C-alpha cells in the first residue's frame with residue numbers, strides 16, 4: 001500500500017470516529033447485542049431492524065478507541081439494506097482481510113478496505129472486529145454479552 005493511500009485511509013477512519021454514522025440507540029429494534037473488548041476497553045451496542053431476510057436499519061452506540069468506533073460506523077454504513085446472507089458474506093470477507101497473510105491480495109470490500117492496515121497490528125484486529133461479532137450475536141438473537149476474549 002502506498003504512503004498516500006495509507007494516509008487517505010487514516011483520514012477516513014478519523015472522520016468516521018469523529019462523526020460516526022448511524023450512531024444512536026434504536027427503540028424499535030428487532031434485536032440488539034452488546035459487545036466488549038477487554039483488551040482495549042471498547043464497548044458497543046449494535047441495534048438491528050430486519051424485515052424478512054433484509055436488514056432495513058442498523059445503528060450502534062458505544063465508546064472506545066478510534067478503530068472500534070470507526071469500524072462500527074463503517075459497518076452500519078455498509079450493511080444497511082443488505083440481505084442477511086450478504087451481511088454474513090461481507091463479515092467473512094472482512095475477517096479474511098484482517099487475518100490473512102499480509103502478502104495476500106486484499107478482497108474487494110469497498111470502503112471497508114480502509115481498515116486493512118489494521119492487519120499489521122494483531123492486537124487491534126479485535127477492536128476492528130468487535131462491531132461485527134456483536135452484530136453476529138444480534139442476528140442470532142443471543143442474549144449474551146459478546147467478549148472478544
Ligand code: ZN
Nearest residue numbers: 040042065127
Ligand atoms: Zn480498541
